[in-house]
Amino acid sequence: MAQVLRSTVAPLLYLVSAVVFFLGLKALTRVRSARRGRPLIAIGLLFAAAGAILELGTGRLAVFGACAGLGGVVGAIFASRLPAAPSVGRVAWLPGLAGMGSGLVAIELAFAYDLWSLQGAVAAAAAFLGVTSGYVALGLLRKPKDTPSNAVEAALVAACAGWSVALVGLLVSNAILLIVGGVAGTAGLALGRTVAAAAGRSLFGLLFGAVKTGDSGGYDNIRSCGTEEAAMVMESAHNVLIVPGLGMAIAQAQHAVKEVGEQLEKRGAKVRYVVAPSAGCIPGHMNILLDEAGVPHDRLVFVEDAGPFAKEADAVLVIGADDIVNVAAAADPKNPLFGMPALDLSGAGSVFVVKRSLRPGLAGVKNPLFEQSHTTMIFGDAKKVMQALIAELKSSRH
Numbered sequence: 217m218a219q220v221l222r223s224t225v226a227p228l229l230y231l232v233s234a235v236v237f238f239l240g241l242k243a244l245t246r247v248r249s250a251r252r253g254r255p256l257i258a259i260g261l262l263f264a265a266a267g268a269i270l271e272l273g274t275g276r277l278a279v280f281g282a283c284a285g286l287g288g289v290v291g292a293i294f295a296s297r298l299p300a301a302p303s304v305g306r307v308a309w310l311p312g313l314a315g316m317g318s319g320l321v322a323i324e325l326a327f328a329y330d331l332w333s334l335q336g337a338v339a340a341a342a343a344f345l346g347v348t349s350g351y352v353a354l355g356l357l358r359k360p361k362d363t364p365s366n367a368v369e370a371a372l373v374a375a376c377a378g379w380s381v382a383l384v385g386l387l388v389s390n391a392i393l394l395i396v397g398g399v400a401g402t403a404g405l406a407l408g409r410t411v412a413a414a415a416g417r418s419l420f421g422l423l424f425g426a427v428k429t430g431d432s433g434g435y436d437n438i439r440s441c442g443t444e445e446a447a448m449v450m451e452s453a454h455n456v457l458i459v460p461g462l463g464m465a466i467a468q469a470q471h472a473v474k475e476v477g478e479q480l481e482k483r484g485a486k487v488r489y490v491v492a493p494s495a496g497c498i499p500g501h502m503n504i505l506l507d508e509a510g511v512p513h514d515r516l517v518f519v520e521d522a523g524p525f526a527k528e529a530d531a532v533l534v535i536g537a538d539d540i541v542n543v544a545a546a547a548d549p550k551n552p553l554f555g556m557p558a559l560d561l562s563g564a565g566s567v568f569v570v571k572r573s574l575r576p577g578l579a580g581v582k583n584p585l586f587e588q589s590h591t592t593m594i595f596g597d598a599k600k601v602m603q604a605l606i607a608e609l610k611s612s613r614h
Contacts, residue, residue, distance in 0.1 A: 229267030230392040236260035237396060241403075250507060264392045271390075304497050305356035308370035311404070312353025315377030318384050318397075319346020325387050335387060342383035349376035367498060368408045368419065375404030410499045435574055435586055440593040443601060446533075446568050447608035453530035453566075456480050457522070459490045459559060460502050463536015463571060463598045470509040472602035473535060477511070479609040492519040492540040494556055519557045530565040536598045538577030541569075544584045551581060567591040570601050 240256030243249040269280055322342035329336035353373045359366055378400030385393025412419040450456060458477060464470060477487040489511055493499040506516065517525055519540060526532065534541055539558070545551040546558035561567050567590055574593075576582060585591055594601055 226267045226270040227391065229263050229270065230395075233260045233263035233267060233392055234395050236263060237399075241399070250504065264396070267392060268390075304366045304370045305353070305359055307497060308353040308356045308373045311374040311377040311400070312350045315346040315349030315353070315373065315380050317346070318377065318380040319343045319350065321384050322346055322380065322387070325384070338383050338387055342380045342387070345376040345383070346380035349373045349380065352376070368412055370498075371404050371408035373404070375401045375408065378402070378404055407498065410493065435582070437587050438574070438593060439591070440595060441568075443594065443604040443608050446592070446594060447605055447612060449566050450480060450485075450531045450533070450568075450605075451483055451609060451612055453480070453485050455525070455529045455531075456485045456487045457490060457525055457529040457532045457564065458487060459532065459534045459537050459541060460506070461492075461495045461535060461537025461540060462497070462501075465496050465501060465505055465536070467536065467598035467600075469535065469599035469602050470505040470511075472599055472606060474506070474509040474511050475606050476533070476602055476609070477515070479606060487515060488517050488522075488525055489515050490517050490519055490522045490525075490559060492537075492557060492559070495537055495540050519559050522559050526559060526561055527563040532561055532564045532567045534561075534567065534569040535602070536570060538571070538583055539581075541585055542577070542581065542583045545581045553581060561585060561591075562588065565590065568594055570594045570596070570598050572597065 236256055237260035240253045240260060243253030243256060265280075265284070269277055272280070319342065322339050326336060326339035326343060329339055331337070331340060352369055356366055356369055356373070378397045381397030382394050382401060383397070385391070385395075385397055409419050456477075458473060460470070460473060464473060477489070480487050489506055491502040491506070495502050496505075503516070507513075539545070539553055539556065541559050541561055542553060543558045543560045543562070545553035546556050548554055562585075567585070567588075569586060569591060571593065573595065574586070586593065
């Protein structure tokens with residue numbers, strides 16, 4: 217009976233796990249279906265765990281359960297204490313831990329083979345990739361600032377960890393480790409290329425190329441205002457464009473941003489939200505946060521398609537974004553932002569930019585938009601500014 221479970225039922229559970237896992241990944245690729253993607257992946261992992269228990273033997277069920285329980289408790293504690301918009305280093309640490317675990321298993325397997333044999337070479341490669349992923353993840357944890365190059369390194373952490381797991385699966389003849397590890401490794405590399413493309417650089421150039429420095433000098437003729445003045449302009453606008461960035465994610469202001477949009481819509485305004493792949497820690501970060509806040513999907517506009525909406529906008533609210541509205545830098549071949557999709561707001565009506573200070577964005581370059589006559593800065597924490605703006609909009613209706 218035990219042999220039947222190992223040879224028949226366990227592979228079937230692995231097959232179901234793989235199918236559900238891929239369905240979950242497919243759901244995550246679209247904003248409309250992203251919410252059901254995570255539960256599907258969790259279900260797929262449960263099927264994989266059940267298959268592993270049958271394959272290893274029910275005698276190890278207690279050990280497996282204890283490890284899973286301990287991991288669940290530790291994960292829940294860390295998840296409750298981490299911000300909803302973690303740094304790139306913290307994001308990278310998760311696959312880094314998986315990679316280090318795989319690397320330790322691979323090191324143990326390496327001693328069972330002749331290093332000059334094919335199995336020994338595979339074990340050595342798995343150990344190298346796993347340990348490397350953990351080492352790079354540890355280095356990212358020590359970097360205080362999120363940059364495109366750091367995001368690419370985090371993606372490569374996931375790639376190395378995934379391929380390490382896949383190689384271990386090949387060594388121990390475990391189908392689910394091979395499939396999931398291979399997919400994770402390939403996805404990590406694809407994510408790295410996407411991040412690099414969003415930053416207007418090649419993957420190799422962003423990792424190993426010299427970092428270009430743009431003009432991050434001071435500003436002249438900066439205008440600033442409070443939320444009362446901004447509310448007076450925005451409440452009479454017919455077309456409003458909201459451009460969220462990393463500052464919104466760090467402040468966790470997405471729910472307040474949505475409420476600002478709702479207040480403007482109650483006054484008859486057409487509100488749209490511009491999402492850019494390079495806004496946030498990873499591509500799609502703004503989509504996830506806006507979806508979490510319940511922003512209708514038909515209000516979202518990709519930055520490449522937002523040009524016509526910007527020209528007809530009576531008011532634009534830029535929240536914690538900088539580089540994605542820096543058209544001058546994106547058009548300059550000597551600038552590190554060259555080639556990155558950026559939104560041209562020169563033809564918009566009134567532009568309000570919410571930032572903590574005039575410090576440049578991740579690329580470290582000056583943004584000429586901030587000095588234009590139709591742009592007004594609102595300095596402060598994004599969430600607090602949005603809450604104050606909501607209060608002003610509500611009070612003006614009474």
